[in-house]
Amino acid sequence: MTSSITSSWPKLTSRQEFEFLADLVMSHSTGDHTFFSLRDSHGGTTRFANNQIIQNVNLRRGHLSVTVAFGRQHGTASTTDFTAGAVREALKQAESLARLSPDDPEYLPPVGAQSYLSLPTSRPETTAAGPARRLDYAREAIGQCKMENLNAAGTVSSSTTTVGLAAETGLRAYEERTEGRFSLTVQAGDATGWSAAAHRSIDRLHVQERTLAAIIKAKRGADEPQELPPGRYTVILEPAAVAGLLSWMIWMLDAKSFYKGTSPFSGKLGSRIIDRRLSLVNQPAHADLLGNGFTHEGLPVIESGWIESGVLTQLLHDRYTAREHQIEPLTTLESPHLSGERPIGTRVDDLIRTTQRGILVTNFWYIRPVNPSDLTLTGMTRDGTFLIENGEITSAVRNFRFHESPLRAFNQVETYTAPAEAVTSETGKALVPAMRIHDFHFSSVTKF
Amino acid sequence: MSGSQWDELAELALSRVSSAGVEYADIRLLDTTTRTISGEDRRIAHIRDSTDRGFGIRVLHRGAWGFAASSIISLEEIPRVADLAVEIAKGSASLAISKVHLAPEPVHRDRIVTPCRLDPFAVPLEEQTALLLSTMDIIQRHPGVVRSHASLWAQRDRKLFVSTEGSHLEFDLLAMQGDCTATAVHNGRFASRSFNTPHLRTGYELVRDADWAREGARIAEQAVEKVRAPAIDAGRYDLVLDPEHLSLTMHESCGHPSELDRALGYEANYAGTSFLTPDKRGTYRYGSADVNLVADNTEPGTLAATGYDDDGVSCQKWDIVREGIFVGYCTNREVAPRIKEERSRGSNRADSWGSVPMVRIANIGLEAGTSTLDDLLADVKRGIYIEGHGSYSIDQRRYNFQFGGDAFWLIENGRRTHMVRDVIYHGITPEFWGRCDGVADATHRRRYGFITCGKGQPGQSGWMTHAASHARFRRVDVISGHTKADA
Numbered sequence: 001m002t003s004s005i006t007s008s009w010p011k012l013t014s015r016q017e018f019e020f021l022a023d024l025v026m027s028h029s030t031g032d033h034t035f036f037s038l039r040d041s042h043g044g045t046t047r048f049a050n051n052q053i054i055q056n057v058n059l060r061r062g063h064l065s066v067t068v069a070f071g072r073q074h075g076t077a078s079t080t081d082f083t084a085g086a087v088r089e090a091l092k093q094a095e096s097l098a099r100l101s102p103d104d105p106e107y108l109p110p111v112g113a114q115s116y117l118s119l120p121t122s123r124p125e126t127t128a129a130g131p132a133r134r135l136d137y138a139r140e141a142i143g144q145c146k147m148e149n150l151n152a153a154g155t156v157s158s159s160t161t162t163v164g165l166a167a168e169t170g171l172r173a174y175e176e177r178t179e180g181r182f183s184l185t186v187q188a189g190d191a192t193g194w195s196a197a198a199h200r201s202i203d204r205l206h207v208q209e210r211t212l213a214a215i216i217k218a219k220r221g222a223d224e225p226q227e228l229p230p231g232r233y234t235v236i237l238e239p240a241a242v243a244g245l246l247s248w249m250i251w252m253l254d255a256k257s258f259y260k261g262t263s264p265f266s267g268k269l270g271s272r273i274i275d276r277r278l279s280l281v282n283q284p285a286h287a288d289l290l291g292n293g294f295t296h297e298g299l300p301v302i303e304s305g306w307i308e309s310g311v312l313t314q315l316l317h318d319r320y321t322a323r324e325h326q327i328e329p330l331t332t333l334e335s336p337h338l339s340g341e342r343p344i345g346t347r348v349d350d351l352i353r354t355t356q357r358g359i360l361v362t363n364f365w366y367i368r369p370v371n372p373s374d375l376t377l378t379g380m381t382r383d384g385t386f387l388i389e390n391g392e393i394t395s396a397v398r399n400f401r402f403h404e405s406p407l408r409a410f411n412q413v414e415t416y417t418a419p420a421e422a423v424t425s426e427t428g429k430a431l432v433p434a435m436r437i438h439d440f441h442f443s444s445v446t447k448f
Numbered sequence: 449m450s451g452s453q454w455d456e457l458a459e460l461a462l463s464r465v466s467s468a469g470v471e472y473a474d475i476r477l478l479d480t481t482t483r484t485i486s487g488e489d490r491r492i493a494h495i496r497d498s499t500d501r502g503f504g505i506r507v508l509h510r511g512a513w514g515f516a517a518s519s520i521i522s523l524e525e526i527p528r529v530a531d532l533a534v535e536i537a538k539g540s541a542s543l544a545i546s547k548v549h550l551a552p553e554p555v556h557r558d559r560i561v562t563p564c565r566l567d568p569f570a571v572p573l574e575e576q577t578a579l580l581l582s583t584m585d586i587i588q589r590h591p592g593v594v595r596s597h598a599s600l601w602a603q604r605d606r607k608l609f610v611s612t613e614g615s616h617l618e619f620d621l622l623a624m625q626g627d628c629t630a631t632a633v634h635n636g637r638f639a640s641r642s643f644n645t646p647h648l649r650t651g652y653e654l655v656r657d658a659d660w661a662r663e664g665a666r667i668a669e670q671a672v673e674k675v676r677a678p679a680i681d682a683g684r685y686d687l688v689l690d691p692e693h694l695s696l697t698m699h700e701s702c703g704h705p706s707e708l709d710r711a712l713g714y715e716a717n718y719a720g721t722s723f724l725t726p727d728k729r730g731t732y733r734y735g736s737a738d739v740n741l742v743a744d745n746t747e748p749g750t751l752a753a754t755g756y757d758d759d760g761v762s763c764q765k766w767d768i769v770r771e772g773i774f775v776g777y778c779t780n781r782e783v784a785p786r787i788k789e790e791r792s793r794g795s796n797r798a799d800s801w802g803s804v805p806m807v808r809i810a811n812i813g814l815e816a817g818t819s820t821l822d823d824l825l826a827d828v829k830r831g832i833y834i835e836g837h838g839s840y841s842i843d844q845r846r847y848n849f850q851f852g853g854d855a856f857w858l859i860e861n862g863r864r865t866h867m868v869r870d871v872i873y874h875g876i877t878p879e880f881w882g883r884c885d886g887v888a889d890a891t892h893r894r895r896y897g898f899i900t901c902g903k904g905q906p907g908q909s910g911w912m913t914h915a916a917s918h919a920r921f922r923r924v925d926v927i928s929g930h931t932k933a934d935a
């Protein structure tokens with residue numbers, strides 16, 4: 001593929017162009033308050049299955065949104081068209097919606113000028129990467145699998161996005177964000193192995209190593225898996241599986257629900273909710289997480305503690321709820337870092353070696369809440385589920401369905417590793433340990 | 449932008465890629481308008497109009513696909529994106545093992561318009577917000593209810609599809625939906641109950657025809673009853689499932705496994721594969737003889753009934769399961785030939801101009817039987833009647849599933865007696881459908897639309913409608929949907 005394709009990509013909206021559009025909106029708005037946001041992105045995904053490309057796409061998408069308020073009446077209009085006429089049209093539509101809307105007692109004006117952390121959210125090598133680079137990575141993964149006579153299915157993607165926010169209050173925020181992603185499922189007959197990565201830098205996806213990891217998993221599972229009965233087992237959850245459970249805890253941290261009594265955490269703020277050795281922080285500046293400098297409302301994203309030594313210390317407070325309770329709003333936990341005191345080591349093998357009998361879980365799939373009152377979740381094990389006996393993997397086992405609350409499971413932690421990168425198809429990216437947990441509840445078994 | 453301008457842009461795109469020697473290409477230009485009005489706790493939280501315009505060019509070159517898309521609709525952008533699509537296809541071809549051969553399809557020139565009595569975008573906004581506010585007020589006036597939600601959603605898609613084969617299809621499609629929810633608390637627990645006017649291709653009449661005041665009062669009362677209801681004891685129960693509940697059961701356990709691209713491994717890295725492999729077609733017992741699952745993308749008002757799919761294939765009706773035997777797949781022009789079918793079933797859809805179309809679940813429904821709901825209940829000694837959607841999860845080959853619901857009633861000696869809570873049932877798909885021994889008649893049939901069916905990488909939202917009458921399933925495993933130390 002020629003390099004001219006990459007160099008001919010259109011330039012994304014620059015800070016100056018964003019300022020021009022923001023000024024256009026502010027100068028024409030008749031509202032008491034006006035909030036303007038813009039996202040402009042290009043990128044693509046190369047998708048493969050059965051060792052060949054099945055989908056290869058490139059997308060340029062712009063999106064801008066205007067919210068206008070008259071008093072407590074507000075309305076929002078958005079468009080993908082960045083021409084001046086379309087922007088003015090969106091503004092007029094937002095004004096029209098706002099004038100017809102009823103008073104919103106929870107409406108707050110946009111935030112004013114803010115200071116933001118300067119985060120390394122953009123990497124030039126990712127911006128420069130185009131279809132050719134993605135194809136190279138796909139070729140690498142497919143080539144390794146073909147050499148082993150295995151079947152590869154996966155994706156390589158890269159994207160660059162510029163994000164800008166402005167309001168008549170003086171708010172101005174602008175950031176460029178890049179992201180590279182790789183995920184791979186290796187099929188060895190009925191068995192599968194999986195690995196995934198995401199990073200601001202496309203150079204940091206480690207495609208070769210991650211492909212090898214997925215191959216090893218698939219080959220380990222290639223023998224006929226044992227069917228074990230459902231029940232309570234000691235499990236070793238790899239970081240992706242831990243992240244799957246943790247994500248649902250994070251998504252349920254909404255303070256408004258907490259105060260209304262419709263949260264699994266109601267009555268638990270300030271109480272110990274998980275093992276006392278574990279702590280959770282938001283670390284937007286961590287080089288291996290995907291932190292942003294500001295939220296979609298323009299609030300600064302800051303490092304913050306959420307669980308300290310097992311105690312819940314923070315909730316997700318939207319601006320209105322925060323004001324009601326006279327605290328600072330904290331609306332995102334997008335760069336979670338869960339860690340424990342005195343980890344046993346850095347690798348999953350360190351947990352396997354010290355396990356008498358247990359189940360190794362590579363990943364969970366289709367996790368959904370069963371009972372939001374106690375945060376009971378269900379989901380399936382996927383892409384590498386193994387029996388461990390006397391410190392070694394002895395066989396593959398058929399996949400289990402779990403029926404368990406992380407609020408219970410994370411209180412039954414025996415030991416854990418140091419945090420490692422975890423990326424799954426259903427969650428974002430987190431740094432979390434692999435964990436050994438006793439009495440984890442598997443409620444049924446599937447056919448493979 | 450006028451229709452003739454779109455035609456010019458389409459011609460420019462297709463002539464550009466044709467001159468590069470592609471075997472096939474199409475362009476889709478879309479102008480999508482969406483209105484969302486959402487309320488919570490007696491306030492209107494958001495009113496949002498969005499306009500989403502752009503185009504996507506898909507080319508098949510040397511037997512491999514390339515796709516490029518942009519939200520900049522201009523004479524300068526079209527050739528750039530067209531060239532990019534061709535270059536990407538060349539890259540795909542460099543790793544091709546087997547070439548893509550499209551199933552033939554007649555050339556179509558047509559215009560499809562959703563019939564509607566009331567354009568949702570012309571209905572006064574004040575009427576819509578007043579409806580939501582009054583509904584939330586009714587819900588929250590009920591003692592024990594602490595939270596309410598209510599929302600309305602409408603979307604119009606104006607689309608032009610043009611292919612190098614000569615098909616030229618214009619679309620003006622509408623879809624509409626509304627819903628409300630009541631949440632009650634009791635003794636440290638909380639529970640919700642919902643009502644919706646389901647997603648359908650219709651106008652605002654869908655919302656006007658519903659009695660929101662009555663439904664709001666009903667769900668408020670039932671939310672309180674639900675949160676106070678006794679927990680179910682685990683065990684085997686006969687289940688009678690209502691059409692809304694069944695729409696999700698069918699979607700997950702029949703719809704997805706009948707997507708041929710999944711069965712061929714295309715989704716192995718994400719949504720998964722399928723236990724319904726091609727060797728099973730025509731012989732595999734999927735369910736009891738009472739189970740007839742029919743795909744119908746021709747039924748007016750349903751979400752997948754768009755006249756033509758995004759391959760330009762006309763919508764069709766066909767069997768997925770006939771008298772319990774698996775007989776058919778959802779296909780597109782790419783995968784249909786891989787199972788030696790001469791024509792695509794017309795189930796290839798993209799969720800926007802920026803997405804590449806893929807096989808999506810059709811409007812799969814459970815064919816009506818001959819019973820009444822009372823007949824189904826009458827023959828149950830101890831069972832559970834389930835309405836609506838709740839928790840759901842299924843493995844990546846669609847064998848092992850688990851479902852909750854929105855509301856549950858105990859059936860004792862042929863009668864619904866009282867509500868119970870925390871009901872979860874699980875099973876293996878063909879065993880579960882094998883336990884179906886009765887389906888209610890067509891007078892009980894209801895349709896429910898889905899617009900958030902996730903599949904693909906990057907993820908896309910599929911749209912389809914699932915219709916059913918009530919059905920009965922014998923001796924299904926039920927567990928309690930909460931976490932117990934000794935569970």
